[in-house]
Amino acid sequence: xxxxxxxxxxxxxxxxxxxxxxxxxxxxxxxxxxxxxxxxxxxxxxxxxxxxxxxxxxxxxxxxxxxxxxxxxxxxxxxxxxxxxxxxxxxxxxxxxxxxxxxxxxxxxxxxxxxxxxxxxxxxxxxxxxxxxxxxxxxxxxxxxxxxxxxxxxxxxxxxxxxxxxxxxxxxxxxxxxxxxxxxxxxxxxxxxxxxxxxxxxxxxxxxxxxxxxxxxxxxxxxxxxxxxxxxxxxxxxxxxxxxxxxxxxxxxxxxxxxxxxxxxxxxxxxxxxxxxxxxxx
Amino acid sequence: xxxxxxxxxxxxxxxxxxxxxxxxxxxxxxxxxxxxxxxxxxxxxxxxxxxxxxxxxxxxxxxxxxxxxxxxxxxxxxxxxxxxxxxxxxxxxxxxxxxxxxxxxxxxxxxxxxxxxxxxxxxxxxxxxxxxxxxxxxxxxxxxxxxxxxxxxxxxxxxxxxxxxxxxxxxxxxxxxxxxxxxxxxxxxxxxxxxxxxxxxxxxxxxxxxxxxxxxxxxxxxxxxxxxxxxxxxxxxxxxxxxxxxxxxxxxxxxxxxxxxxxxxxxxxxxxxxxxxxxxxxxxxxxxxxxxxx
Numbered sequence: 375x376x377x378x379x380x381x382x383x384x385x386x387x388x389x390x391x392x393x394x395x396x397x398x399x400x401x402x403x404x405x406x407x408x409x410x411x412x413x414x415x416x417x418x419x420x421x422x423x424x425x426x427x428x429x430x431x432x433x434x435x436x437x438x439x440x441x442x443x444x445x446x447x448x449x450x451x452x453x454x455x456x457x458x459x460x461x462x463x464x465x466x467x468x469x470x471x472x473x474x475x476x477x478x479x480x481x482x483x484x485x486x487x488x489x490x491x492x493x494x495x496x497x498x499x500x501x502x503x504x505x506x507x508x509x510x511x512x513x514x515x516x517x518x519x520x521x522x523x524x525x526x527x528x529x530x531x532x533x534x535x536x537x538x539x540x541x542x543x544x545x546x547x548x549x550x551x552x553x554x555x556x557x558x559x560x561x562x563x564x565x566x567x568x569x570x571x572x573x574x575x576x577x578x579x580x581x582x583x584x585x586x587x588x589x590x591x592x593x594x595x596x597x598x599x600x601x602x603x604x605x606x607x608x609x610x611x612x613x614x615x616x617x618x619x620x621x622x623x624x625x626x627x628x629x630x631x632x633x634x635x636x637x638x639x640x641x642x643x644x645x646x647x648x649x650x651x652x653x654x655x656x
Numbered sequence: 657x658x659x660x661x662x663x664x665x666x667x668x669x670x671x672x673x674x675x676x677x678x679x680x681x682x683x684x685x686x687x688x689x690x691x692x693x694x695x696x697x698x699x700x701x702x703x704x705x706x707x708x709x710x711x712x713x714x715x716x717x718x719x720x721x722x723x724x725x726x727x728x729x730x731x732x733x734x735x736x737x738x739x740x741x742x743x744x745x746x747x748x749x750x751x752x753x754x755x756x757x758x759x760x761x762x763x764x765x766x767x768x769x770x771x772x773x774x775x776x777x778x779x780x781x782x783x784x785x786x787x788x789x790x791x792x793x794x795x796x797x798x799x800x801x802x803x804x805x806x807x808x809x810x811x812x813x814x815x816x817x818x819x820x821x822x823x824x825x826x827x828x829x830x831x832x833x834x835x836x837x838x839x840x841x842x843x844x845x846x847x848x849x850x851x852x853x854x855x856x857x858x859x860x861x862x863x864x865x866x867x868x869x870x871x872x873x874x875x876x877x878x879x880x881x882x883x884x885x886x887x888x889x890x891x892x893x894x895x896x897x898x899x900x901x902x903x904x905x906x907x908x909x910x911x912x913x914x915x916x917x918x919x920x921x922x923x924x925x926x927x928x929x930x931x932x933x934x935x936x937x938x939x940x941x942x943x944x945x946x947x948x949x950x
Contacts, residue, residue, distance in 0.1 A: 376767035376852070377779070379760040380827070383820025388786050391797035398796060405800070452690065455683055462684075468936055469691040472698070475932055475939070479881040480902040481921030485701050488914070495700060527694070531943050538944035580947050587790060590883045594903065613792060618888060623796050630792035637790060 399628035405621045416628035427629070429604040430612035436518055437608065438585040441525040446577055449529040453536035454566070467534070474530030482524075483594035487511060490520040511595055514605035521606060524591050532577040539573035540566070571652040579644050586637050589614070609633055705919040712914055728923070731916030734905060737893055739920055742901035749811050749886075749897060750879040756818030757826055757875040758868055764821045765830035766856050770842060780831075786824045799888060813889045814882075818875075826871045829946055833867035834860060870942040873935050877928050898924045 399416055401409035420427050452470055456463055476482050489495045492509030500507040510516045543566065551561045592600065592608040600607030600615070613633070617626035696718075704712050705727050707720040732739045767773070768780050802813040821827060841863075842855045850858070861868070883899040890896055896904065902924055905917055932939065 376763045376771065376856070377773075379819060380764035380767075380783070380821040381779075383760075383817060383822045384782070384786065386801075387798060387817050387820060387822055388789065388794055391794035391801065392789065394797035394800075395793050395795075405803075452687075455687060458683065460680070460683060460687070464936075466687050466691060467940065468932075469695055471940065471943075472929075472932065473694060475877065476698070476881075476925055476928055478878075478883070479924060479928070480883055480899045480906075481701075481924045484902065484906055484917060484921050485697055488918075489697055495697070527697075531947075534940055534943045535947055576947055583790075587792075593883070593887075594906065597907070610792065614884075617796055617799075623800070627796050630790075630795065634790055634793055641788075 395627045395630060398624050399631050401624040402622075403624035403627075405623050409624060412624070416625050417632075419625075420628060420632065426604065426607065426612060430600070430607045430609045433518060433600075433605065433607050434586060434609040437522060437525070437588065438582060440519075441522045441585055442578065442581045444522070444526045445529045445581060446532055446574065448526060449532035449577070450536050450570075450574070452529070453533050453540060454562075456533075457537060457540040467537070470533055471530035474528040477524075477528040478590055480590065480594055483591045486520065486524050486591065487595045490523075512602055514601075514603040517596075517602060517605045521588075521591055521595065525585065525588070532581060535573060535577055536570070539570050543569050568653050572654055575644070575648050575652045579641060582640055582644070583637055586610075586633065586640075701918050702922050705915065705922045707915065709915050712918075727913075727915030727919040730913055731905070731919040731923075734913060734916045734920075735893075735901065735908065737896070737901075739898070739901055739923070741894065742896050742898045743923075745811075745895060746880055746898040749814055750876050752811070752815045753818045753879040754872045754875045756815060757821075757823055758872050760819050760821035761823060761826040761871065762830055762861070762864070762868060763856070765827045765834055766852075766860055768827070769831045769834035770839075770855075770860075771852060783824050783827060787828065795888075802889065808889055809891045809895060810889075811895070814879075814885050823875070826875070829871060829942075830864065830867055832946075833864050837863050866938065866941075869935070870938055873931055873939060874942065877931055880927060 398409060400411060400413060402412050402415070403409035456466055460466075473482075490510035491497075492512065494510075496510065497507035508516055510520045547565050548561055551565060556564065587610060588608055589610040592606045592611050593614075596602075596606045596611075598611075598615075600611050609629075610633075613626050613629045616622045616629060699718050703718045703720055706723050706725060707727075708722060708724040709726065711721060764783075768776065768783070798813070798817075799808075802808055805812075807813050807816075837860065841859055842850075845855050845859060881899065882897075883903070886897045886900050887903075890900060893904070902917075902920060905920060
């Protein structure tokens with residue numbers, strides 16, 4: 375009885391649609407005519423004859439590979455700085471977390487678009503140092519980096535998880551290490567980092583999956599096009615264009631399943647390698 | 657995965673023994689500089705929204721030479737439909753989502769945490785599995801389903817799934833919390849002949865207000881900020897939420913009215929900001945214990 379809403383939701387909104395989507399990915403469904411079985415045609419086209427797929431994949435992988443490590447590095451660095459019994463912890467923590475909380479909204483994407491425009495704030499600041507910045511968002515070589523910067527700016531939630539993790543490390547370990555004459559750097563390397571690996575692992579997996587799903591910033595900053603020259607064509611944006619712009623629902627379903635497989639491979643890979651670098655105390 | 661008790665976040669930090677005032681000052685200086693860099697864009701936006709129009713891009717300074725609220729008036733009435741309408745629509749969707757999420761997820765969580773039924777572990781595993789499925793996989797069939805039901809361009813596709821506990825993440829969160837409530841309480845109540853409904857309502861709900869509040873606050877903020885769902889399901893501008901309204905404003909006035917755009921952007925962040933201000937501690941505990949995102 376208590377489970378009824380969830381069960382209905384599970385069959386009606388998750389399992390059912392997932393199976394239908396798998397079926398549709400083998401058809402040429404266009405929302406108007408009933409789907410027609412085309413076998414592997416969608417997948418073959420994706421693999422061999424779709425330059426936009428390749429572009430979207432490369433943009434998304436670039437974004438994941440750049441934004442996740444930088445974001446985690448900042449989060450860890452700030453968390454360590456904050457974890458030293460300093461005054462004003464609550465205020466700092468709040469300020470660093472705020473961008474994460476506001477992050478997904480259109481307003482922030484709009485703001486970012488203006489900051490990195492040719493005559494925007496970033497270039498105004500650079501010109502004070504005599505540097506003439508490019509027009510970041512409308513230049514295909516730079517546009518992706520503005521989106522990476524936006525993502526890194528939102529390092530607040532992994533930071534808070536790191537903070538919680540750091541509090542779990544017993545202080546007497548550091549005291550013992552100090553007595554033995556271990557330098558701060560050595561203590562970080564030998565105590566903090568190994569004991570924190572489960573938290574690092576958790577943050578890395580969550581942030582990676584999330585980076586694969588990014589949509590709103592790219593949509594707003596490129597005006598929904600993924601331009602200039604597909605340089606901000608995030609995978610999810612391409613999927614949206616195919617499904618709701620061109621009404622190639624079957625093709626978009628195939629794209630969705632490929633994304634799932636890629637995310638699954640990434641996750642499985644992290645779990646497999648984790649046994650070599652993640653330390654659980656037992 | 658990572659087991660971080662609730663207390664970890666609020667526990668006192670390690671004592672700062674034997675650090676020189678110089679090192680301490682350096683850390684503070686670095687943190688202050690970083691904080692300013694972090695919030696500078698936000699402050700700049702707020703400041704740009706109250707500047708006289710010709711002054712918006714002329715300086716990087718945060719202090720406007722004079723306060724001019726004209727941008728707010730122009731922004732509010734800048735489209736055929738006023739932003740008041742969009743705010744109202746967002747509020748309706750967000751509040752209904754909060755109710756749906758809290759009610760449906762807590763019922764499911766209660767069943768998973770406390771009731772004994774056949775295949776409980778199996779269903780629990782399935783529920784956790786759904787956490788891993790990216791929404792893209794179910795997106796298109798769900799759209800087709802709602803289209804056939806005639807629900808497109810209504811709020812139903814955005815709200816009804818919430819009443820069916822589709823945010824498995826909150827179920828998981830609540831199960832974790834419910835498990836921490838002593839079993840003796842509901843066992844004693846059961847002895848006294850309380851029905852499961854009564855136990856749920858009289859024992860679990862009052863004792864788990866913190867987790868219910870966390871779920872409610874995050875539901876509200878995420879729904880308020882959601883762009884993708886409304887983008888797909890809402891067509892008529894009268895139904896637009898604030899995020900779609902902002903986007904329309906960007907498209908229709910990208911070269912002209914930056915002041916109005918910043919004014920409306922600032923307003924759109926106000927509810928989220930106030931939630932943040934009042935529930936900071938709760939939000940941070942929620943994040944730290946669960947790895948909640950955004």
